[in-house]
Amino acid sequence: MGNWKTCTIGELGTVIGGATPSTKKAENYDGGTISWITPKDLAGFSGRFISRGERNITEQGLKSCSTQLMPARTVLFSSRAPIGYVAIAAQEVCTNQGFKSVVPNESTDYMFLYYLLKYNRDKIENLGSGTTFKEVSGSTMRGIEVTVPETVEEQRRIASVLSALDDKIEKNMEVNKNLEAQAQSIFKSWFIDAPESSSWETGTFSDIIDTMIAGDWGKDSPLGNNTEMVYCIRGADIPDVKSGNKGKMPTRFILPKNYVAKHLVAGDVVVEISGGSPTQSTGRIASISQSLLDRYDKGMVCTNFCKAMKPKSGYSMFVYYYWQYLYDKNVFFLYENGTTGIKNLDISGFIETEPIILPPVELVEKFDAFCHSVFDVIFANGLQNEKLANMRDALLPKLMSGEIDASDLDL
Secondary structure, eight states, X not given: OOOEEEEEHHHHEEEEOOOOOOTTOGGGTTTOOEEEEOHHHHTTOOSSEEOOOSEEEOHHHHHTSSOOOBOTTOEEEEEBSSEEEEEEESSSBEEOTTBOEEEEOTTSOHHHHHHHHHHTHHHHHXXXXXXXXXXXXXHHHHHXXXXXXXXXXXXXXXXXXXXXXXXXXXXXXXXXXXXXXHHHHHHIIIIISOGGGGGSEEEOGGGTEEEEEEOOOOBSSOBTTBOEEEEXXXXXXXXXXXXXXXXXXXXXXXXXXXXXXXXXXXXXXXXXXXXXXXSSOSOOEEEOOHHHHTTOSSOEEEOTTEEEEEEOTTOHHXXXXXXXXXXXXXXXXXXXXXXXXXXXXXXXXXXXXXXXXXXOHHHHHHHHHXXXXXXXXXXXXXXXXXXXXXXXXXXXXXXXXTSSOGGGOOO
Protein backbone atom coordinates (compact mmCIF):
# COMPACT_ATOMS: atom_id res chain seq x y z
CA MET A 1 0.00 0.00 0.00
CA GLY A 2 1.35 3.41 -0.94
CA ASN A 3 1.57 6.51 1.22
CA TRP A 4 -1.51 8.62 1.87
CA LYS A 5 -1.78 12.36 2.41
CA THR A 6 -4.32 14.82 3.76
CA CYS A 7 -5.29 17.61 1.38
CA THR A 8 -8.31 19.68 0.39
CA ILE A 9 -10.72 19.05 -2.46
CA GLY A 10 -9.48 22.32 -3.94
CA GLU A 11 -6.01 20.80 -4.21
CA LEU A 12 -7.37 17.86 -6.21
CA GLY A 13 -8.97 19.97 -8.91
CA THR A 14 -10.83 23.14 -9.82
CA VAL A 15 -14.20 23.61 -8.12
CA ILE A 16 -16.77 25.15 -10.49
CA GLY A 17 -20.33 26.27 -9.83
CA GLY A 18 -23.13 26.87 -12.30
CA ALA A 19 -26.09 29.09 -13.12
CA THR A 20 -29.50 29.15 -14.80
CA PRO A 21 -30.15 31.25 -17.92
CA SER A 22 -33.35 33.27 -17.72
CA THR A 23 -36.29 30.97 -18.41
CA LYS A 24 -38.29 33.98 -19.62
CA LYS A 25 -36.14 34.20 -22.75
CA ALA A 26 -36.87 31.39 -25.19
CA GLU A 27 -33.64 32.07 -27.06
CA ASN A 28 -31.71 30.73 -24.06
CA TYR A 29 -33.19 27.26 -24.54
CA ASP A 30 -35.00 26.73 -27.84
CA GLY A 31 -32.91 24.61 -30.20
CA GLY A 32 -30.05 24.49 -27.73
CA THR A 33 -27.34 21.86 -28.11
CA ILE A 34 -25.26 22.56 -24.99
CA SER A 35 -25.73 19.97 -22.24
CA TRP A 36 -27.01 21.63 -19.08
CA ILE A 37 -27.41 19.49 -15.98
CA THR A 38 -29.56 20.13 -12.88
CA PRO A 39 -29.84 18.08 -9.67
CA LYS A 40 -33.23 16.88 -10.89
CA ASP A 41 -31.46 15.13 -13.78
CA LEU A 42 -29.57 13.00 -11.25
CA ALA A 43 -32.64 12.05 -9.20
CA GLY A 44 -33.00 8.31 -9.77
CA PHE A 45 -29.94 8.31 -12.03
CA SER A 46 -28.22 4.96 -11.51
CA GLY A 47 -25.18 5.15 -13.79
CA ARG A 48 -21.87 6.93 -13.39
CA PHE A 49 -21.63 8.87 -16.64
CA ILE A 50 -24.14 11.49 -17.73
CA SER A 51 -24.11 13.25 -21.09
CA ARG A 52 -27.35 15.24 -21.13
CA GLY A 53 -30.08 16.52 -18.85
CA GLU A 54 -33.75 17.15 -19.47
CA ARG A 55 -33.01 20.49 -21.16
CA ASN A 56 -30.20 21.90 -23.27
CA ILE A 57 -29.24 25.55 -23.50
CA THR A 58 -28.07 27.67 -26.43
CA GLU A 59 -24.87 29.63 -26.90
CA GLN A 60 -26.92 32.71 -26.02
CA GLY A 61 -28.04 31.02 -22.80
CA LEU A 62 -24.46 30.09 -21.94
CA LYS A 63 -23.23 33.65 -22.44
CA SER A 64 -26.17 35.16 -20.53
CA CYS A 65 -25.18 33.78 -17.13
CA SER A 66 -22.20 32.57 -15.11
CA THR A 67 -22.48 28.87 -15.91
CA GLN A 68 -19.30 27.42 -17.43
CA LEU A 69 -18.56 24.63 -19.86
CA MET A 70 -16.60 21.83 -18.17
CA PRO A 71 -14.70 19.04 -19.92
CA ALA A 72 -15.54 15.35 -20.04
CA ARG A 73 -14.50 13.51 -16.86
CA THR A 74 -15.48 16.42 -14.65
CA VAL A 75 -17.05 15.03 -11.47
CA LEU A 76 -20.44 16.66 -10.84
CA PHE A 77 -21.51 17.04 -7.20
CA SER A 78 -24.89 18.53 -6.30
CA SER A 79 -24.44 21.14 -3.60
CA ARG A 80 -28.09 21.83 -2.79
CA ALA A 81 -31.61 20.46 -3.15
CA PRO A 82 -30.26 17.89 -2.38
CA ILE A 83 -26.60 17.76 -1.44
CA GLY A 84 -24.77 14.66 -2.60
CA TYR A 85 -25.73 13.52 -6.09
CA VAL A 86 -22.51 12.46 -7.85
CA ALA A 87 -21.92 11.74 -11.54
CA ILE A 88 -19.18 11.99 -14.16
CA ALA A 89 -19.57 14.17 -17.25
CA ALA A 90 -19.42 11.92 -20.31
CA GLN A 91 -18.87 14.95 -22.53
CA GLU A 92 -18.56 18.71 -22.26
CA VAL A 93 -21.37 19.97 -19.99
CA CYS A 94 -22.43 22.88 -17.82
CA THR A 95 -24.74 22.93 -14.80
CA ASN A 96 -27.16 25.12 -12.92
CA GLN A 97 -26.32 26.66 -9.55
CA GLY A 98 -27.10 23.40 -7.74
CA PHE A 99 -23.60 22.01 -8.26
CA LYS A 100 -20.06 22.42 -7.05
CA SER A 101 -18.31 20.28 -9.65
CA VAL A 102 -14.63 19.35 -9.63
CA VAL A 103 -12.42 19.31 -12.72
CA PRO A 104 -9.59 16.98 -11.63
CA ASN A 105 -5.99 18.12 -12.06
CA GLU A 106 -3.17 16.00 -13.51
CA SER A 107 -2.35 14.40 -10.15
CA THR A 108 -5.93 13.26 -9.55
CA ASP A 109 -7.60 10.29 -11.23
CA TYR A 110 -11.14 11.28 -12.22
CA MET A 111 -12.66 7.91 -11.34
CA PHE A 112 -10.98 7.90 -7.93
CA LEU A 113 -12.33 11.43 -7.39
CA TYR A 114 -15.84 10.20 -8.20
CA TYR A 115 -15.65 7.49 -5.53
CA LEU A 116 -13.92 9.84 -3.09
CA LEU A 117 -16.83 12.30 -3.27
CA LYS A 118 -19.33 9.47 -2.83
CA TYR A 119 -17.39 8.29 0.22
CA ASN A 120 -17.33 11.80 1.71
CA ARG A 121 -20.93 12.64 0.80
CA ASP A 122 -22.24 12.71 4.40
CA LYS A 123 -19.27 14.77 5.57
CA ILE A 124 -19.84 17.33 2.82
CA GLU A 125 -23.57 17.48 3.49
CA ASN A 126 -22.97 18.16 7.19
CA LEU A 127 -20.92 21.22 6.21
CA GLY A 128 -23.84 22.73 4.30
CA SER A 129 -25.57 25.82 5.66
CA GLY A 130 -28.76 27.76 5.00
CA THR A 131 -32.25 28.37 6.38
CA THR A 132 -34.57 27.48 3.49
CA PHE A 133 -32.37 24.55 2.44
CA LYS A 134 -28.81 23.52 3.13
CA GLU A 135 -26.19 24.42 0.55
CA VAL A 136 -22.44 23.89 0.22
CA SER A 137 -20.63 27.00 -1.00
CA GLY A 138 -17.69 26.97 -3.38
CA SER A 139 -15.26 28.06 -0.66
CA THR A 140 -16.53 25.36 1.68
CA MET A 141 -16.20 22.72 -1.03
CA ARG A 142 -12.66 23.78 -1.88
CA GLY A 143 -11.60 23.72 1.77
CA ILE A 144 -12.93 20.27 2.73
CA GLU A 145 -10.10 18.02 3.89
CA VAL A 146 -9.83 14.48 2.52
CA THR A 147 -7.24 11.72 2.69
CA VAL A 148 -5.96 10.33 -0.61
CA PRO A 149 -3.08 8.19 -1.93
CA GLU A 150 -0.08 10.30 -2.88
CA THR A 151 0.32 8.71 -6.30
CA VAL A 152 -2.20 8.71 -9.12
CA GLU A 153 -1.24 5.06 -9.78
CA GLU A 154 -2.54 4.02 -6.35
CA GLN A 155 -5.67 6.10 -6.90
CA ARG A 156 -6.27 4.20 -10.15
CA ARG A 157 -5.77 0.84 -8.45
CA ILE A 158 -8.45 1.69 -5.90
CA ALA A 159 -10.81 3.07 -8.52
CA SER A 160 -10.33 0.01 -10.74
CA VAL A 161 -11.64 -2.31 -8.00
CA LEU A 162 -14.80 -0.31 -7.53
CA SER A 163 -15.15 0.31 -11.28
CA ALA A 164 -15.02 -3.41 -12.00
CA LEU A 165 -18.19 -3.84 -9.96
CA ASP A 166 -19.89 -0.81 -11.49
CA ASP A 167 -18.90 -2.02 -14.96
CA LYS A 168 -20.77 -5.29 -14.33
CA ILE A 169 -23.77 -3.39 -12.98
CA GLU A 170 -23.89 -1.09 -16.00
CA LYS A 171 -23.52 -4.03 -18.40
CA ASN A 172 -26.53 -5.72 -16.80
CA MET A 173 -28.44 -2.44 -17.02
CA GLU A 174 -27.63 -2.21 -20.73
CA VAL A 175 -28.76 -5.83 -21.27
CA ASN A 176 -32.04 -5.05 -19.50
CA LYS A 177 -32.52 -1.90 -21.55
CA ASN A 178 -32.03 -3.91 -24.76
CA LEU A 179 -34.44 -6.64 -23.61
CA GLU A 180 -37.09 -4.03 -22.85
CA ALA A 181 -36.54 -2.44 -26.27
CA GLN A 182 -36.81 -5.84 -27.99
CA ALA A 183 -40.09 -6.60 -26.23
CA GLN A 184 -41.46 -3.19 -27.24
CA SER A 185 -40.32 -3.81 -30.82
CA ILE A 186 -42.05 -7.20 -30.89
CA PHE A 187 -45.23 -5.64 -29.50
CA LYS A 188 -45.20 -3.08 -32.29
CA SER A 189 -44.46 -5.73 -34.94
CA TRP A 190 -47.14 -8.17 -33.76
CA PHE A 191 -49.89 -5.67 -33.05
CA ILE A 192 -49.41 -2.12 -34.33
CA ASP A 193 -47.72 -2.82 -37.67
CA ALA A 194 -49.28 -6.22 -38.35
CA PRO A 195 -51.08 -6.17 -41.74
CA GLU A 196 -54.00 -8.10 -40.28
CA SER A 197 -54.54 -5.52 -37.53
CA SER A 198 -56.88 -3.58 -39.81
CA SER A 199 -59.39 -6.41 -39.52
CA TRP A 200 -59.21 -6.69 -35.71
CA GLU A 201 -61.83 -5.29 -33.39
CA THR A 202 -61.28 -1.93 -31.75
CA GLY A 203 -62.16 -0.83 -28.25
CA THR A 204 -60.65 0.89 -25.23
CA PHE A 205 -58.51 -0.16 -22.28
CA SER A 206 -61.73 -0.51 -20.27
CA ASP A 207 -62.41 -3.64 -22.33
CA ILE A 208 -59.29 -5.40 -21.05
CA ILE A 209 -58.88 -3.98 -17.53
CA ASP A 210 -61.03 -5.56 -14.83
CA THR A 211 -60.54 -3.09 -11.98
CA MET A 212 -58.57 -0.05 -10.86
CA ILE A 213 -57.31 0.39 -7.31
CA ALA A 214 -56.52 3.68 -5.60
CA GLY A 215 -53.24 4.07 -3.77
CA ASP A 216 -52.61 4.53 -0.07
CA TRP A 217 -49.96 6.50 1.81
CA GLY A 218 -51.01 5.71 5.37
CA LYS A 219 -48.71 6.80 8.20
CA ASP A 220 -44.94 6.79 8.61
CA SER A 221 -45.23 4.80 11.86
CA PRO A 222 -47.94 2.67 13.52
CA LEU A 223 -50.72 5.01 14.61
CA GLY A 224 -54.20 4.07 15.76
CA ASN A 225 -55.54 1.39 13.45
CA ASN A 226 -52.80 1.95 10.87
CA THR A 227 -50.84 -1.15 11.86
CA GLU A 228 -50.19 -2.98 8.58
CA MET A 229 -46.61 -2.37 7.42
CA VAL A 230 -46.24 -2.20 3.63
CA TYR A 231 -43.82 -1.02 0.98
CA CYS A 232 -45.20 1.80 -1.11
CA ILE A 233 -44.24 2.17 -4.78
CA ARG A 234 -44.07 5.80 -5.90
CA GLY A 235 -43.71 7.41 -9.30
CA ALA A 236 -40.04 7.95 -8.46
CA ASP A 237 -39.61 4.17 -8.12
CA ILE A 238 -41.00 3.36 -11.57
CA PRO A 239 -37.71 3.82 -13.51
CA ASP A 240 -35.93 1.48 -11.08
CA VAL A 241 -38.63 -1.19 -11.32
CA LYS A 242 -38.67 -0.98 -15.12
CA SER A 243 -34.90 -1.58 -15.08
CA GLY A 244 -35.24 -4.72 -12.97
CA ASN A 245 -34.02 -3.04 -9.79
CA LYS A 246 -35.59 -3.35 -6.38
CA GLY A 247 -36.02 0.37 -5.97
CA LYS A 248 -36.05 2.33 -2.73
CA MET A 249 -39.68 2.09 -1.75
CA PRO A 250 -40.47 3.55 1.68
CA THR A 251 -42.29 1.58 4.36
CA ARG A 252 -45.67 2.89 5.50
CA PHE A 253 -48.40 1.74 7.85
CA ILE A 254 -51.96 1.42 6.57
CA LEU A 255 -55.27 0.01 7.76
CA PRO A 256 -55.36 -3.82 7.58
CA LYS A 257 -58.65 -3.66 5.64
CA ASN A 258 -57.00 -1.34 3.11
CA TYR A 259 -54.16 -3.80 2.66
CA VAL A 260 -56.65 -6.55 1.85
CA ALA A 261 -58.25 -4.35 -0.80
CA LYS A 262 -55.18 -2.64 -2.21
CA HIS A 263 -52.14 -4.92 -2.00
CA LEU A 264 -50.41 -5.59 -5.29
CA VAL A 265 -50.05 -9.02 -6.88
CA ALA A 266 -48.14 -10.31 -9.89
CA GLY A 267 -49.73 -9.07 -13.11
CA ASP A 268 -50.89 -5.75 -11.70
CA VAL A 269 -49.80 -2.59 -13.50
CA VAL A 270 -49.01 0.62 -11.58
CA VAL A 271 -49.51 4.04 -13.22
CA GLU A 272 -48.30 7.44 -12.02
CA ILE A 273 -51.32 9.77 -12.13
CA SER A 274 -49.86 12.93 -10.55
CA GLY A 275 -46.53 14.63 -11.20
CA GLY A 276 -44.73 14.91 -14.51
CA SER A 277 -43.00 18.03 -15.83
CA PRO A 278 -43.31 20.35 -18.83
CA THR A 279 -41.44 17.78 -20.93
CA GLN A 280 -42.53 14.59 -19.15
CA SER A 281 -46.17 13.60 -18.98
CA THR A 282 -47.87 11.69 -16.23
CA GLY A 283 -48.74 8.10 -17.07
CA ARG A 284 -45.41 6.41 -16.37
CA ILE A 285 -46.04 2.73 -15.86
CA ALA A 286 -44.51 -0.29 -14.11
CA SER A 287 -45.44 -3.96 -14.31
CA ILE A 288 -45.58 -5.81 -10.99
CA SER A 289 -43.93 -9.22 -11.26
CA GLN A 290 -43.59 -11.98 -8.72
CA SER A 291 -39.81 -11.55 -8.98
CA LEU A 292 -40.21 -7.98 -7.70
CA LEU A 293 -42.59 -8.93 -4.90
CA ASP A 294 -40.28 -11.74 -3.75
CA ARG A 295 -37.49 -9.22 -3.08
CA TYR A 296 -39.53 -7.55 -0.33
CA ASP A 297 -40.33 -9.04 3.08
CA LYS A 298 -43.70 -7.27 3.31
CA GLY A 299 -46.60 -6.65 0.98
CA MET A 300 -46.75 -3.75 -1.44
CA VAL A 301 -49.25 -1.02 -2.34
CA CYS A 302 -48.91 2.03 -4.55
CA THR A 303 -48.89 5.61 -3.30
CA ASN A 304 -51.98 7.76 -3.68
CA PHE A 305 -50.17 9.60 -6.51
CA CYS A 306 -50.49 6.36 -8.46
CA LYS A 307 -53.19 3.85 -9.31
CA ALA A 308 -53.01 0.11 -9.82
CA MET A 309 -54.77 -1.61 -12.70
CA LYS A 310 -55.73 -5.27 -12.82
CA PRO A 311 -55.85 -6.39 -16.46
CA LYS A 312 -57.94 -9.34 -17.53
CA SER A 313 -56.19 -12.72 -17.34
CA GLY A 314 -53.47 -13.00 -19.99
CA TYR A 315 -53.56 -9.28 -20.84
CA SER A 316 -51.06 -7.88 -18.32
CA MET A 317 -48.10 -7.54 -20.71
CA PHE A 318 -50.32 -6.38 -23.57
CA VAL A 319 -51.68 -3.56 -21.39
CA TYR A 320 -48.19 -2.68 -20.15
CA TYR A 321 -46.55 -2.46 -23.59
CA TYR A 322 -49.53 -0.83 -25.30
CA TRP A 323 -49.56 1.80 -22.55
CA GLN A 324 -45.81 2.32 -22.91
CA TYR A 325 -46.19 2.61 -26.70
CA LEU A 326 -48.75 5.40 -26.30
CA TYR A 327 -46.66 7.06 -23.59
CA ASP A 328 -43.68 7.23 -25.96
CA LYS A 329 -45.96 8.92 -28.51
CA ASN A 330 -46.80 11.64 -25.90
CA VAL A 331 -50.49 10.75 -25.94
CA PHE A 332 -50.89 11.32 -22.19
CA PHE A 333 -50.28 15.07 -22.45
CA LEU A 334 -53.77 15.20 -23.99
CA TYR A 335 -55.36 13.75 -20.85
CA GLU A 336 -53.74 15.97 -18.22
CA ASN A 337 -55.15 18.71 -16.04
CA GLY A 338 -53.86 20.62 -13.04
CA THR A 339 -54.63 23.63 -10.93
CA THR A 340 -51.66 24.18 -8.59
CA GLY A 341 -48.70 23.29 -10.75
CA ILE A 342 -49.03 19.54 -10.21
CA LYS A 343 -50.33 17.79 -13.29
CA ASN A 344 -52.98 15.11 -12.88
CA LEU A 345 -53.85 12.39 -15.36
CA ASP A 346 -57.50 11.86 -16.22
CA ILE A 347 -56.93 8.13 -16.12
CA SER A 348 -60.62 7.24 -16.28
CA GLY A 349 -61.10 9.42 -19.32
CA PHE A 350 -58.06 7.86 -21.00
CA ILE A 351 -59.08 4.28 -20.28
CA GLU A 352 -62.65 4.83 -21.41
CA THR A 353 -62.05 6.88 -24.56
CA GLU A 354 -58.57 6.29 -26.05
CA PRO A 355 -59.13 3.89 -28.99
CA ILE A 356 -57.01 0.73 -29.14
CA ILE A 357 -56.98 -2.44 -31.21
CA LEU A 358 -58.15 -5.73 -29.69
CA PRO A 359 -56.18 -8.60 -31.26
CA PRO A 360 -57.17 -12.28 -31.01
CA VAL A 361 -56.86 -13.61 -27.46
CA GLU A 362 -54.49 -16.38 -28.55
CA LEU A 363 -51.96 -13.88 -29.90
CA VAL A 364 -52.21 -11.72 -26.77
CA GLU A 365 -51.60 -14.74 -24.53
CA LYS A 366 -48.60 -15.81 -26.63
CA PHE A 367 -47.13 -12.32 -26.25
CA ASP A 368 -47.82 -12.39 -22.51
CA ALA A 369 -45.92 -15.66 -22.08
CA PHE A 370 -42.96 -14.33 -24.09
CA CYS A 371 -42.76 -11.13 -22.05
CA HIS A 372 -42.84 -12.99 -18.74
CA SER A 373 -39.71 -14.86 -19.82
CA VAL A 374 -38.08 -11.51 -20.68
CA PHE A 375 -39.03 -10.07 -17.29
CA ASP A 376 -37.52 -13.11 -15.55
CA VAL A 377 -34.13 -12.28 -17.12
CA ILE A 378 -34.51 -8.56 -16.38
CA PHE A 379 -35.19 -9.16 -12.70
CA ALA A 380 -32.48 -11.82 -12.41
CA ASN A 381 -30.02 -9.20 -13.69
CA GLY A 382 -31.52 -6.70 -11.27
CA LEU A 383 -30.99 -9.08 -8.36
CA GLN A 384 -27.37 -9.62 -9.39
CA ASN A 385 -26.92 -5.84 -9.57
CA GLU A 386 -28.27 -5.50 -6.04
CA LYS A 387 -25.63 -7.95 -4.78
CA LEU A 388 -22.86 -6.23 -6.76
CA ALA A 389 -23.92 -2.82 -5.42
CA ASN A 390 -23.88 -4.15 -1.85
CA MET A 391 -20.36 -5.48 -2.40
CA ARG A 392 -19.23 -2.15 -3.89
CA ASP A 393 -20.76 -0.17 -1.04
CA ALA A 394 -19.09 -2.43 1.53
CA LEU A 395 -15.69 -2.04 -0.13
CA LEU A 396 -15.95 1.73 -0.68
CA PRO A 397 -15.21 2.89 2.89
CA LYS A 398 -12.53 0.23 3.42
CA LEU A 399 -10.66 1.18 0.24
CA MET A 400 -11.08 4.91 0.73
CA SER A 401 -9.77 4.76 4.28
CA GLY A 402 -6.81 2.55 3.40
CA GLU A 403 -8.12 -0.28 5.56
CA ILE A 404 -7.91 -2.62 2.55
CA ASP A 405 -5.09 -2.60 0.02
CA ALA A 406 -6.53 -2.61 -3.51
CA SER A 407 -3.67 -4.81 -4.73
CA ASP A 408 -4.88 -7.59 -2.41
CA LEU A 409 -8.24 -7.84 -4.18
CA ASP A 410 -9.06 -9.81 -7.31
CA LEU A 411 -12.60 -9.28 -8.59
